[in-house]
Amino acid sequence: MYDISTRKRALALVTQGRSLNSVSRETGISRAAIRSWQNRLEPLPRMVPPDPGPPADECKYAYLLGLYLGDGCISGHPRGTGYYLRIACANSWPGLIEACEIAVRAINPTGCASRTQAQGYVSVVSYSRHWPRLFPQHGPGKKHERHIALEPWQQAIVDAHPWEFIRGLIHSDGCRITNWTTRLVGGEQKRYEYPRYFLTNLSADIIRLFTAALDQVGVEWKMANTRNISVARKASVALMDAHVGPKY
Structure with a gap:
């Protein structure tokens, strides 16, 4: 048998986000007992986690x-x-x-x-x-x-590190591919290959955040359709290669 203070201490550890396994190891109380107390005792007030502040990195x-x-x-x-x-x-x-x-x-x-x-x-x-x-x-x-919009503190981080934001979006919903086309040169069809970056996302808001970051770093882009952004100009692809590169 456990007194009420022991039970409340175990439940307080659980409300802090601890697993039943870790609380059981620390207190020596079985997981089954702790689980039953969760159902029988009045719920304890949830602890409000302290504000973590701005991201460390x-x-x-x-x-x-x-x-x-x-x-x-x-x-x-x-x-x-x-x-x-x-x-x-x-x-x-x-x-x-x-x-x-x-x-x-x-x-x-x-x-x-x-x-x-x-x-x-x-x-x-x-x-x-x-x-x-x-x-x-x-x-x-x-x-x-x-609706997707950045908080002012998030926008400040993206403004300070636009390439990392672009890189994250490309790594999740983008790609670097090689396109090809043919041209008639001297009466002969010749094949030309060129690299291109794409981002595909169904959210118009996320598309706007991506293209705003591209504008900030001087990358020219085109909207292939409502869900696809293309970067194909040679200078802009070179910029993307220097700061983003293909997935690996």
Whole structure:
């Protein structure tokens, strides 16, 4: 038998985001007992996590913001104790997966991240109570079905590190490809190849954020259609190659 203060102490540890396993190891109380107390005792007030402040590494935050807007999501813990950030990365790009995990660890106040293998892709997963504050674009539904805008402090980071933001968006929803065309030269058809960058996203708001960053760094772009942005001019492709490059 455990007195009420012991039970409340164990439950307080759980409300701080601790797992049942870790609380059980620390207190010596079985997980089953702690779980039963959650259902029988009155819920304790949720602890309000302190504001984590600005991201510790603004450069990596700008990159992670691009990844999040492209292939990221935030979901709540079933017990309401915190949030999971998940960034989906294709198996084809192991360097991207590594860069994503490094960025997540740098931004998560706990420094924690892990990888979950799925069919065709890896999810870089990280738990924190602070993800909605660090990514206030989080909300119900799909990103392209709701308004996406940066907070002033986020915009200041993107303005200071536009290339990292562009790189994150390209690594999530973009690509570098080689196009080709034929021209008649001296009566003969000759094939010419040229590189091009594309970004594909269904959100008009995210498209605007991307093209605004391109404008800032002097990259010329064209809207191929409502969901595709193309960078094909030689000088602009050279700029993208110097600062972004193909996925790896």
